[in-house]
Amino acid sequence: MTVTACICVLLLFVSISVGSVRISLSDMGTILWYTLRGLPVPSSIPEQNVTIFLSVRLPRALAAFFAGGALSLSGAVMQSLLQNPLASGYTLGVSSGASLGAAFVIVTDWSVPALGQFLLPASGFAAGLVTVLVVVAVAARIDRTLRSQTVVLIGMVVSLFVNAMLTLVSSFAGDRAKQLLAWTMGSFNGKRWYHVGVLMAAALFGLVVLLLSAKSLDVMSFGDDEAYAIGVNVRRQKILLLLVATLLTGVCVSFTGTIGFVDLVAPHVVRKLFGASNRRVLPMSFLIGGSFLALSDMVSRTILSPQEIPVGAVTALIGAPFFVVIYLKDRRKE
Amino acid sequence: MREAIRIEHLSSDYGKDMKILKDVSFTVGEGNSTAILGANGCGKTTLFRCLTGLLPFTGKVEIFGKDIRQLKRDEIARRIALLPQTSGVYFSYTVKECVELGRFVRGVRTSHDREVIDRAMELCGLSDLAQHPVDALSGGQLQRVFLARTIAQEAPVILLDEPTNHLDLRYQNELMEYLKEWEKGQTCLPDGSTCRNTLIGIYHDIGLAAQVSRDVVLMKDGRVLSAGKKEQVLSRERLTDAFDFDVTKALRERQEVLESCLSHS
Numbered sequence: 001m002t003v004t005a006c007i008c009v010l011l012l013f014v015s016i017s018v019g020s021v022r023i024s025l026s027d028m029g030t031i032l033w034y035t036l037r038g039l040p041v042p043s044s045i046p047e048q049n050v051t052i053f054l055s056v057r058l059p060r061a062l063a064a065f066f067a068g069g070a071l072s073l074s075g076a077v078m079q080s081l082l083q084n085p086l087a088s089g090y091t092l093g094v095s096s097g098a099s100l101g102a103a104f105v106i107v108t109d110w111s112v113p114a115l116g117q118f119l120l121p122a123s124g125f126a127a128g129l130v131t132v133l134v135v136v137a138v139a140a141r142i143d144r145t146l147r148s149q150t151v152v153l154i155g156m157v158v159s160l161f162v163n164a165m166l167t168l169v170s171s172f173a174g175d176r177a178k179q180l181l182a183w184t185m186g187s188f189n190g191k192r193w194y195h196v197g198v199l200m201a202a203a204l205f206g207l208v209v210l211l212l213s214a215k216s217l218d219v220m221s222f223g224d225d226e227a228y229a230i231g232v233n234v235r236r237q238k239i240l241l242l243l244v245a246t247l248l249t250g251v252c253v254s255f256t257g258t259i260g261f262v263d264l265v266a267p268h269v270v271r272k273l274f275g276a277s278n279r280r281v282l283p284m285s286f287l288i289g290g291s292f293l294a295l296s297d298m299v300s301r302t303i304l305s306p307q308e309i310p311v312g313a314v315t316a317l318i319g320a321p322f323f324v325v326i327y328l329k330d331r332r333k334e
Numbered sequence: 335m336r337e338a339i340r341i342e343h344l345s346s347d348y349g350k351d352m353k354i355l356k357d358v359s360f361t362v363g364e365g366n367s368t369a370i371l372g373a374n375g376c377g378k379t380t381l382f383r384c385l386t387g388l389l390p391f392t393g394k395v396e397i398f399g400k401d402i403r404q405l406k407r408d409e410i411a412r413r414i415a416l417l418p419q420t421s422g423v424y425f426s427y428t429v430k431e432c433v434e435l436g437r438f439v440r441g442v443r444t445s446h447d448r449e450v451i452d453r454a455m456e457l458c459g460l461s462d463l464a465q466h467p468v469d470a471l472s473g474g475q476l477q478r479v480f481l482a483r484t485i486a487q488e489a490p491v492i493l494l495d496e497p498t499n500h501l502d503l504r505y506q507n508e509l510m511e512y513l514k515e516w517e518k519g520q521t522c523l524p525d526g527s528t529c530r531n532t533l534i535g536i537y538h539d540i541g542l543a544a545q546v547s548r549d550v551v552l553m554k555d556g557r558v559l560s561a562g563k564k565e566q567v568l569s570r571e572r573l574t575d576a577f578d579f580d581v582t583k584a585l586r587e588r589q590e591v592l593e594s595c596l597s598h599s
Contacts (some may be wrong), residue, residue: 218427218431224388229388231487241570271425275427276431277427
């Protein structure tokens with residue numbers, strides 16, 4: 001596990017290093033070392049590189065890292081909680097809801113001066129949260145014990161409904177359709193330190209809360225009746241964990257747009273490598289998901305440079321075949 | 335003899351897809367293995383859900399003299415455990431991790447905890463499989479893992495919800511052997527008193543139920559039709575009434591066909 005953690009951190013730095021301007025690992029180390037101690041960076045390193053590293057590359061990579069970590073955590077939780085290896089942070093419709101919220105803002109060109117540029121993420125987050133609350137409320141009404149298949153089914157139905165509304169809204173988007181599309185595909189372009197701050201706070205908060213519930217999450221992955229009998233307060237835990245997972249995905253979607261596959265793939269890879277116990281799955285999903293997204297973001301900005309492709313497309317392009325390979329391997333084992 | 339479970343006028347009608355229980359009353363004596371029999375949908379599993387605190391109900395349920403509604407989740411789990419039907423596993427926990435989850439409420443750190451876990455695995459013949467991933471096990475082995483987990487919970491009452499479903503006859507017998515072995519033991523209650531282990535099982539196989547239980551509760555349409563010693567409860571008329579079908583005749587016919595096949599070979 002320690003080795004994997006080191007590799008992840010290394011990958012993070014590699015993904016910072018690569019780009020139109022190459023910054024070597026040792027230069028990065030030097031810049032970090034001096035900046036953290038509050039000293040001026042030695043003039044042997046071009047000033048332009050220092051600026052690129054500190055105010056473009058580093059915040060961007062860290063934003064991607066924490067977003068990837070948060071998404072993977074949320075995916076790991078949803079898979080265990082719903083006993084469904086195909087569940088993800090998006091199963092409850094948070095992304096559809098957030099996209100609809102953002103689409104509404106983009107299409108109507110609505111603005112609230114007090115919120116400024118936070119209006120888009122804020123409305124996305126709010127709409128995502130409302131969607132999830134609708135899903136949970138409807139599911140709880142149909143089925144008091146919130147059984148997994150009910151939650152998944154209602155989540156799917158509501159997502160599809162909200163997606164249809166999104167299609168409807170985007171057909172009125174006209175010349176804003178491109179902006180809308182870019183938003184739904186996700187990007188880390190122009191991410192600054194305050195983005196990193198919000199994403200980091202959400203991801204670390206989620207990690208801590210989830211680690212405290214890791215044991216009950218393990219128990220719940222075997223089914224609700226058993227979890228009750230073993231002594232887990234399933235209903236309360238389910239609502240708490242669904243909310244934390246939604247918060248994690250919601251923050252990511254609202255700041256970066258919909259980025260798929262990280263949340264689906266990272267927990268599976270981790271379970272393959274380290275076993276299913278959530279004490280290990282949660283922190284390792286966080287690390288592996290984070291560095292995977294940072295790496296994907298590097299690919300997205302360099303592969304067709306100077307043009308940037310949406311990171312959501314990159315994760316899906318790498319993630320989808322990867323996922324199939326892992327699943328086929330699993331099948332063969334059986 | 336103490337009562338392990340006392341159920342008085344229990345009714346439950348929550349949820350449209352849930353089966354309804356109407357005024358169910360019976361008691362289970364400490365150490366008296368009891369079978370609950372009845373047609374599909376007569377409310378057996380719903381009854382178990384009430385006993386583990388999953389479903390709300392009216393009436394009264396006492397476990398070793400304590401009203402279940404006065405007990406918190408973890409306090410119920412210290413008294414009643416549940417062995418479910420063979421279910422799928424979605425994630426590859428190791429056998430040991432899986433057994434340890436049964437001690438969610440009690441913990442796994444002290445030497446007593448480790449001893450209980452080791453003993454449960456040994457009793458179920460799993461000591462050699464401790465580090466095996468559960469998703470690579472056969473159905474019979476998997477059900478033994480779940481049994482070990484249920485035993486590791488250290489509750490004096492174990493509810494069995496069709497535990498031998500999906501198991502072939504050899505594994506059915508094997509599983510019931512492990513259960514009988516457990517039943518001979520005693521368990522300490524949270525208040526320090528010891529009590530004899532007690533099994534309450536839902537079975538579809540009436541022969542198996544008769545084989546492993548002392549008492550039988552016969553249910554129909556959410557009510558108790560008859561309860562008491564198996565010799566008193568199990569009669570042709572009562573079974574026919576409970577299942578709306580001549581069960582004994584069907585069982586006999588099956589037996590006859592099988593025997594005529596065996597005698598030809």
